[in-house]
Amino acid sequence: MPIENIPEIYIKNKKENPDLFVYDFKMTNDVVKSKVNLDMNMFSFLQVGKKQVHFAGTSVVVNKDQSLLLKKGNWLWTELLDTEAIYYCKLFFFSERKLQEFLDKHTTNEGIVKEEKPFFIIRNDAYITSYLNSLSTISEAPKVFMDNLLSVKFEELMLYLLQKYGSAFELYLHSLIIKETSPFKKIVESKIHSNLKLEEISFLCNMSLSTFKRHFISEYKTSPGKWLQDKRLQKAKETLEHGALKPSDIYLDFGYNNLSNFSIAFKNKFGYSPSEIAL
Known part of the structure; x- marks a missing residue:
């Protein structure tokens, strides 16, 4: 883009x-x-x-x-x-x-x-x-x-x-x-529960994707992809536990292109599928 x-x-x-x-x-x-x-x-x-x-x-x-x-x-x-x-x-x-x-x-x-x-x-x-x-x-x-x-x-x-x-x-x-720039962590952590891609978050940080990844690993001691996935899946789990929404209602909001990929990632992390929460 x-x-x-x-x-x-x-x-x-x-x-x-x-x-x-x-x-x-x-x-x-x-x-x-x-x-x-x-x-x-x-x-x-x-x-x-x-x-x-x-x-x-x-x-x-x-x-x-x-x-x-x-x-x-x-x-x-x-x-x-x-x-x-x-x-x-x-x-x-x-x-x-x-x-x-x-x-x-x-x-x-x-x-x-x-x-x-x-x-x-x-x-x-x-x-x-x-x-x-x-x-x-x-x-x-x-x-x-x-x-x-x-x-x-x-x-x-x-x-x-x-x-x-x-x-x-x-x-x-x-x-x-007032001339102020937002700290790196503030930007990243405000986008945990969005569906933005890493490349889009790096743009908001005014960094190239490669620079963003290096900075992220230095700050969080893990890769940005894994960190964001874990945070978003945890939030997705909490959302489903409230009972008002189904997996098909939320997968796009947490950065997944289809329900199948979301279900696989969810099961890999928690040991059960997201649809089981609603049962």
Whole structure:
């Protein structure tokens, strides 16, 4: 899976380095999974479809009733069609310079950022719908006016969200300025119960697969494949013991392509098949 440098791949004039940039993303495939090197902080206004994103220490799923503000960095994201035949998402990128200007102008206290999250979930409402329509309207404006118009629209949006979410949003904005990277173990252990492959987890750690494996063995004294399999099978066993789900309901969630492979691995570890738990 190639790495997509965003928003660079969307900018026609590669000599430009805009502080603000809007792009309409559409697709008609059922599922698209991407490795993304996000070079600017970004609003993702999902209008049709569903979106799942994994960052270094966490993941989130949203539908068309929600939008996301995403921190720049390495992401894995999956776009899914809903009931419509097209997936549509309006992306609004902004630089740290623009963010700092806004914070200097409209906030007075950085506060204490207790927990740095790479995303902020925004509940779509009538204002957001109207706002997105206005962004579409100004997209036809001459280039000479566009930069100023986008500056006004960016400030308008940020002020609205500051009013709507208060200190939680303000603290999140300040956290985007803080230069911190998540520790290796935090990233790995946050993905224990996902169905991500090793190559995808290594990408989130900003490492090649070979470097990731060496680092993992140094940290955990065992191979990443065996360690993750053991952790995921243990969690699968606990899930089945609750009685609400069957093996056929969960094998994909724990990284297995088919039920047979899951059952074999499960029996090799615990000495009995997963279907026996439900009996």
